[in-house]
Amino acid sequence: MSKVIVITGAGGILCSTMAKALAREGHKIAVLDLNVQAAEVVADEIRKEGGEAIGVAANVLDKAALETAKKKVNEILGNCDILINGAGGNHPLGTTSQPFLFEEDLKNTTEGFKTFFDLDPEGIKFVFNLNFIGTLLPTQIFAQDMVGRSGCSILNISSMNAFTPLTKIPAYSGAKAAVSNFTQWLAVHFSKVGIRVNALAPGFFLTEQNRTLLTNSDGSLTQRGQQIIDQTPMGRYGQPEDLISSTLFLCNDASSFITGVVIPIDGGFAAYSGV
Template structure:
């Protein structure tokens, strides 16, 4: 019996990061030919090299998900190196401190140096929204052009718990991920006659380099925010990157999910199901 994604071409944006690199490795080990895209050229080349050393088919490309012309050139290189895209995973995204408040609730007695909603930088909002939302739109415009009519073609976006209920302190990121979920449903309808399915996963709380400072102090002790997260996650722990793979593979596998379209799949330890009471 062949590997699950034998000879499928999987394009993954944000593959210089820990999470999307784990996605790339998992697909490569299942026989896919994986294109790892990221603006961080050094990281993505190293990640691709590690996969090829294991005997997998993988290639890294420096790519800016907000630069359409650059992405079109990358697509041509991917097509020449690996073939046209079968599965697109829009993994590029993230938050920025310029769009993050210090306080969860506004109060009249806040310390003078508190960064409130009124102090947030417009450019911070633009950066976060563009990276997450347009960083999903533009790669889809570029790579989906080659996917139409291909059997098993599908797009998987990365949403978030923020998309269901916004988390405190991070209004731009919450809004952007809600937009990604909405776009996922829109694309599912738009491409429904072309054979392309579009779904998303919505990860719960995982520890990454991006959020580590929010979750643990300088001594490695859990912050008050971590305590809140774990208290409101019925399974009582953070998730692991590998625990996203089952949902990701399910959505990507045409044999298992050929009639699944426009779904935002929570993988969150029960967080989205719990009212806190």
């Protein structure tokens, strides 16, 4: 049965792949993104494959903008059946320069060098707002369509950082932990009105946001990139297509008794102790 699926951050690599896969299953896709041009590109690619999709401008931190986006979705596609909260990301101002603090770091005057004590509160706020508030606000707007209807659900995008925080990125790790916790809270809160709430927790996937952190200009791995591969039993980064099967399952009525779960998709990263 065809459903109306709203996906935020769908102009990006991971969520656009999910959008196209869901469209191939016959669902109507609202591609939401702050960059409306990117959203239109994805929607156009779906339409060229014979699917039904619209690109919609949406700032996940602006409730009025989300209400405008919802009105457009409702008018063109109908009521939202499934919401995928895919918008998120990190920011350099919430990232330390080194994984560990040493006393000599406090005397480091290199331009751009940041210890924990140098982290910018505005950068921290940006990361928390984008990931957590950027999940909460779209849910407030679009979940109103779902109350009391069957087959409706929400899929959040958390991270393996939510289970075990990575070095250097305290803001992102904390924000994604909040998303996982919020997923469980919403699953309980919405349980009496027929809305399931689950989340995916991707491990390491190469995207435009982290490419320069994990790979060099010649395509070789940085030191941090190699550390990740060495810690991943399957020995590779995730591919966008690796998210498809879990997405289809959690958006399908076959998972109708599953709510409040966060599914790791990490190539065994979390299971490996390093020895």
